[in-house]
Amino acid sequence: MKIQLIRNASLWLEYNGVHLFIDPMLGEQGAYPPITNSENERRNPLVPLPGALQQWSQPDVIVLTHLHNDHWDAAAMEALDKQIPVWCQPGDRDRIVERGFIHVTEISETQQYKGIQLHRTTGHHGTGEIGEKMGNVSGFVFQSEHEPVLHIAGDTIWCKEVEQALEDYQPDITIVNAGAAQFVGSDPIIMDQYDVQQVCKHAPDSQIIAVHMEAINHCLLTRKQLADFAEEHGLTEQLVIPQDGDQLEYTSPRR
Numbered sequence: 001m002k003i004q005l006i007r008n009a010s011l012w013l014e015y016n017g018v019h020l021f022i023d024p025m026l027g028e029q030g031a032y033p034p035i036t037n038s039e040n041e042r043r044n045p046l047v048p049l050p051g052a053l054q055q056w057s058q059p060d061v062i063v064l065t066h067l068h069n070d071h072w073d074a075a076a077m078e079a080l081d082k083q084i085p086v087w088c089q090p091g092d093r094d095r096i097v098e099r100g101f102i103h104v105t106e107i108s109e110t111q112q113y114k115g116i117q118l119h120r121t122t123g124h125h126g127t128g129e130i131g132e133k134m135g136n137v138s139g140f141v142f143q144s145e146h147e148p149v150l151h152i153a154g155d156t157i158w159c160k161e162v163e164q165a166l167e168d169y170q171p172d173i174t175i176v177n178a179g180a181a182q183f184v185g186s187d188p189i190i191m192d193q194y195d196v197q198q199v200c201k202h203a204p205d206s207q208i209i210a211v212h213m214e215a216i217n218h219c220l221l222t223r224k225q226l227a228d229f230a231e232e233h234g235l236t237e238q239l240v241i242p243q244d245g246d247q248l249e250y251t252s253p254r255r
Contacts (some may be wrong), residue, residue, distance in 0.1 A: 001013070001014065001018075001150065001248075001249070001250045001251075002014040002247055002248070002249050003147055003150075003173075003175070003209070003247065003248045003250075004245070004246070004247040005152030005209075005211050005242045005243070005244060005245070006024075006049065006050065006056060006245070007025065007045060007047060007049060007180075007213055007243065007244045007245055008023075008025055008045065008070055008071075008211070008215035008216060009022070009023045009025070009065070009070070009071055009154075009155070009177050009211055009217050010022065010023050010026075010071075010212075011152070011175070011211070012025050012056055012059070013024065013091050013150075015116060015141075015142055015144065015147055015150065016114065016115045016116050016144040016147050017053065017060045017114070017115075018060050018113065018114050019059045019060045019061075020059055020060065020061045020062075020063050020118060020221055021056060021061070021062050021063070021080075022061035022065070022152060023063070023071035023072065024056070024062065024064055024071075024072065024073075024076035024080065025045065025069070025070050025071060025072070025073045025075075025076060026049065026056075026073060026075040026076040027073045027074065027075040027076075027078055027199045028045075028048065028049075028052055028075070028185055029045055029046070029048040030044070030045070031043070031044070031045070031075065032044045032045070032069060032073070034037060034217045034218075035181075035183075035216065035217055035218040037184050038182075038183055038184060038217055039184060039218070039220065040103065040141075040217055041217070042102060042217040043217070044070065044141070044215075044216050044223050045070075045215050045216065046212065046214065046216065046217060047095065047215055047244060048135060048214050050244040051179035051245060053079060056080055057080065057081075057152065058081065058084075059080075059084060060084075060085070060213065061084065061085050061086070061106070061113070061122075062080060062085070062086045062087070063086075063087045063088075063140060064086065064087070064088040064089070064091065064092065064096070065135065065137055065138050065139060065140070065152070065154035066089060066092065066125075066138060066154070066155060066254045067088075067092050067095060067096075067138045067156060068133065068134075068155070069136045070072075070216050071155070071216070071219060076160045077099045077101075078139075081094060081102065082100045082101050082102055082254060083102060084101070085103040085104075085105065086101050086103065086104045086105070086109065087105050087107050087111060087118070088105070088106055088134075089120065089137070089138040090105065090106045090107075090108050090225045091106070091136065092106065093105075093106045097106070098250065100207070102235050107120045107138075107140070109119065112123070115144050115145065116142060116143070116144050117142070117143040117144070118121075118140055118141070118142060118143075119140065119141040119143070119169065120138050120139070120140060121138065121139040121140065121141060121151070121153070121154075121158070121161065121162075122136075122137070122138060122139070122156075122161045123137055123138075123139060123153060123155070123156025123159055123161050123162050123164040124137075124156055124157055124159045124161070124162055125137045125153060125155045125157075125187035125189050125190070126157065126186070126187065126188070126190075127157065127187050128187075129188050130183065130187075130189060131189065134189055137154050137155045137156060137175075138154055139151065139152050139153040139154035139156065139162075139165065140147040140154070140247060141171065142164065143169075146148060148171075148172035148175075148250050148252065149169055149170065149171045149172050149173070150171060150172070151166070151169060151171035151173065151174045151206075152176070152222055153165070153174060153176045153177065153191075153199075153214075154177065155177050155189070155190050156177070156190065156191070156230060157187075157188060157189070157190060157191055157192075157195055158191060158194075158195035158198040158199065159165055162199070163198075163202055166202050166203045167201070167202075170203075170205070170206075170210035171203065171206050171209065172205075172206060172250070173206065173207050173209065173210070173250060174199060174203055174206045174207070174208050175209045175211060176191050176195075176196060176199055176206075176208060176209070176210055176211070177190045177191060177211060177212075177217065178190065178191045178192070178193070178195070178196050178210035178211065178213060178221060178226060178240045179212045179213040179215075179219030179220070179221050180192035180193070180219065180220050180221035180231065181212075181216065181218045181219045181220070182220060182249065185220065190212060190219075191210075193221060193225065193229040193230075195239050196210060196226065196229075196230075196235075197229075197233060197235065199203045200235050200238050200239060204238070206238075207240060207250075208235075208238055208239045208240065209239075209241075209242065210223075210226055210239060210240070210241045211242065211250065213226070213241070215244075221249075223241050223243070226239075227241055
């Protein structure tokens, strides 16, 4: 299994011989306005792609955790072949089809594909009224006979649904969105350092990979801040914080 962090939550995953593009955001640096009601006015994405777009233009499958612009943007919709199969959460299919994609499958529970079992998980994209306004989000667990179990948690804070997924699937690798994105006066709508600590605590045998950092203007937790927190709390052996473009490889289950 190979995992490349492209930028934000965009991941290129090679799993059981299948190439999957997770949450593609392919817009040029500064292409989009800042997230409203946030603490700064920096345009998004904050950083460029770490290479030529063409190298990620032909996946076997596109996997979308949800349809917010920092996970599925106009540039991705334009660049990616409309014949590529798209997997999404329930309720998102029609909007994807409207953009010309033909082979769109909503994953309510599980999906089988070329020796891969895919399981949908859920979470909370924030708390209270803001969490409700952010809408439904999903994560996905990948299983295959010859690969580590991979859990992509998606845009969620630490919650009972994430805890249950960790308990149910016992992932070898867990990818969390950890930029502590927030609006003015709100709690984070994705994981902060304390949420990441809870994931590490509840999945002690899982390698935790933190992404969704330093790419969108309302994501306030930096890689350095999270790394310093990890060192202070004894998490450096378990937690990996990749840079944009970094590729990680796992050849067998850690347990």
